[in-house]
Amino acid sequence: MSQRVTSRSFRPARIRTRAAVLVAGFGASVALGAGVATAADTTTSGVAHAVQAQAAAQAKAAQAKQAAEAKKAAQAAKAAKAKKAAAKKKAASWVDPVKKYKLSASFAANGGMWASKHSGQDYAIPTGTPVLATHGGTVVKAGPNGAGDGPAYGNAIVIKHGNKTYSQYAHLSKVNVKIGQVVKTGQKIALSGNTGNSSGPHLHFEIRTTPNYGSAVDPVKFLRAKGVNF
Structure with missing residues (x-):
């Protein structure tokens, strides 16, 4: 009789134990599931971060490339501009003998001032106006008496430019160069005046x-052919 009672009281205990195990197992499963979910979330977040970092790096690289290309284009444009300016300067290697002037007696004009027709072009300018070398060359004549061409020219200069071309400047008030001196295009070589056979201040x-x-x-036709505007 006592054995049966003992057996009946043991069964509920076993049931409770099994229930506890099941509950514990279920809790472990729930905890394990939560852990797996957390791990999945962490992995997803890491992947997203990596993608964002890669996108940022690519954008930065693209910006750097764009900046480099823009810099290269700017340098090319600057070089082209400099080349164009150099070509323009080279093309304009001949200049007027004075900067501000009024053309007066022209080449081959007739008049009582000359024994024959006028041999050059006159530029009406005040005495003391800077006179410039129209082109680079070597001074072959310089001084009074037309630098050897006669007193009618007053103080004068002749520059050799090569290719059988020479330029002459006359009626000067002051000569700033000497024979054998090499001069550059646009260099000041004298001051204009009224010396020699002259009716007023001008440059011949x-x-x-x-x-x-x-x-x-x-001379006007010659300089125009060289790109000088009058």
Whole structure:
């Protein structure tokens, strides 16, 4: 009789134990599931972060490339501009003998001031105006008495430019160069004046095929062909 009672009281205990195990197992499963979910969330977050970092790196690289290309284009444009300016400067290697002037007596004009036709182009300017070398070359004549071409020219200069081309500047008040001196295009070589056979302050300018009187050509036509505007 007592054995049966003992057996019946043991069964509920076993049931409770099994229930506890099941509850514990269920809790472990729930905890394990939560852990798996947390791990999945962490992995997803890491992947997203990596993608964002890669996208940022690619954007930065693209910006750097764009900046480099823009810099390269700017440098190319600057080089092209400099090349164009150099070409323009080279093309304009001949200049007027004075900067501000009024053309007066022209080449081959007739008049009582000359024994024959006028041998050059006159530029009406005040005494003391800077006179410039129209092109680079070597001074072959300089001084009074037309630098050897006669007193009618007053103080004068002749520059050799090569290719049988010479320029002459006359009626000067002051000569700033000497024979044998090399001058550059646009360099000041004298001051204008009223010396020699002159009716007023001006510059007498010639282009010659030799250094001497009698070989002059039309200076305005010559300079225009070299790109000088009047």
